[in-house]
Amino acid sequence: SQKIEQNSEALNIQEGKTATLTCNYTNYSPAYLQWYRQDPGRGPVFLLLIRENEKEKRKERLKVTFDTTLKQSLFHITASQPADSATYLCASVTYKYIFGTGTRLKVLA
């Protein structure tokens, strides 16, 4: 079955460092991958989308890569700030949306 996996362990990093989150998919080839941010008690909020024919996408301090050979997407936050602390969800898009369970990021001041 189609599966999308994110590291369920929380990621703690120091302020100013680059945070890197991983999303892996198996048994299918999504045309797009999306990344969302979710804060406690709130719904996910869209951040970035990357298509299968794009290797990299950037938006301000955010960068997403899409490696169809490794079946993996990496999400980077450069110059991280405590305000970046949240859960980040990866979603694949084929004929429907499939979300990963999310990775909780904590940026320490």
Add this chain to the structure above:
Amino acid sequence: DAGVIQSPRHEVTEMGQEVTLRCKPISGHNSLFWYRQTMMRGLELLIYFNNNVPIDDSGMPEDRFSAKMPNASFSTLKIQPSEPRDSAVYFCASNKIASGGADTQYFGPGTRLTVL
């Protein structure tokens, strides 16, 4: 724009009772999605509608769950009878499908359901 509106925000009920969750999508959006989120299983798609028509309900866990979208501005998700394992946060999301697909989904604040 008010965004996606969900009600109630919190619902506590007893096993066996009927529960109805409500959603108002963003005006102009033509697709609506119902999700369930738990720690163990993450965010799971239950059902989605396009132009008020149910397209894929394969995620609906069982016959106790039903969803309707009588018009473009309102949808309900009903659980009858409810069970403790239905306890979760239920999200509604909407978007406007354009050519090229992969449109951003806009999520509501969610309804936290607790079934005792």
